[in-house]
Amino acid sequence: MEEDELCFPKLNTSCRKMKHSNLEATLTYNLLSCITLLTVVLNLLVIISIYHFRQLHTATNLLILSLAVSDFIVGFLQMPVEILLFQGCWILGDFICAVNSFLACLIISVSVGNMVLISVDRYVAICEPMFYSTKVTLKRVQLCICLCWIFSAFHSSWLLRDVLKQPGRYNYCYGECAIVINHVEGVFDFVVTFIGPFSIIIVLYMRVFMVAVSQARAMHAHNAVVTLQHSRTITAKRSEMKAARTIGVVVVVFLLCSCPYYFFTVTAENATLEASSAAVIWLLYLNSSLNPVIYAFFYPWFRKSIKRIVTLQTLKPGSSDANIM
DSSP, rough: OOOGGGGSTTOOOOOOOOOOOOHHHHHHHHHHHHHHHHHHHHHHHHHHHHHHOGGSSHHHHHHHHHHHHHHIIIIIIHHHHHHHHGGGGOOHHHHHHHHHHHHHHHHHHHHHHHHHHHHHHHHHHOOOGGHHHSSSSSHHEEEEEEEEHHHHHHHHHHHHHHHHHTTTTTSSSSSSBOOOOOOOHHHHHHIIIHHHHHHHHHHHHHHHHHHHHHHHHHHHHGGGGHHHHHHHHHHHHHHHHHHHHHHHHHHHHHHHHHHHHHHHHHHHHGGSSSSGGGGHHHHHHHHHHHHHHEEEHHHHHHHHHHHHTTTTTSSSTTGGGGGOO
């Protein structure tokens, strides 16, 4: 009975398994597997949609594409690993543990960076619409996305430098994948990837909200004397505001999903991320499943593109030029 409780029964230094009933284990595995499959499929649809249809090659959608790529990596790589850790046993070796930890830190940083870039994009579109086309160009957005991924890679490498140099150095038993970040580095990471970025996001969206309310009042006041040209301007502003509301929902959901993770890493002793933090990590990863659901609910172009992809219309010649807006 005691050997059955060990991850590796033949090793005296083996970690112990976490106890779960058969029913609990079955229900949990099935639920987590469904969430993982949903995350992979939906984010893959977002990636294909924006990449394939030329009409979707806009600055805002490039940022959404970058976010979808990070969400896809979460579903394709991170979630399956967390399912394997359900019993508290790491069976993939110390090197893969270090790589998985680096990817987890990288994706979190990239997601936060994408949220900041998306908020800046919506701020310029709503608050400075006259300069949007000159300030926010495709090349500048592509550069910002590249810098976001590069900075996140450097940040993650620095934060996990000890684990990357010597994988498994913090493991107390065989079959564990432990990450230890000292208090100073944990606070620095908390400021760089949470306090700072989300302070910027909140300030920008407060400004966007104030401008949106004032524009809505102005549109209502002048609704009776609108010319055709002015009507087109209002339509454009309304579309921008609708996009801002959608992205706002994405940002709020990300905040709700990520706050428990960041508070856990700061309050936990030595910021040790183990199987005990599984619920917090899964809540953070759940955000990657919710983002494409939000797009499907708010964006008609995403629903149209899904229909074309599922019915294989994207395989026809000239399908990339289709009008789906």
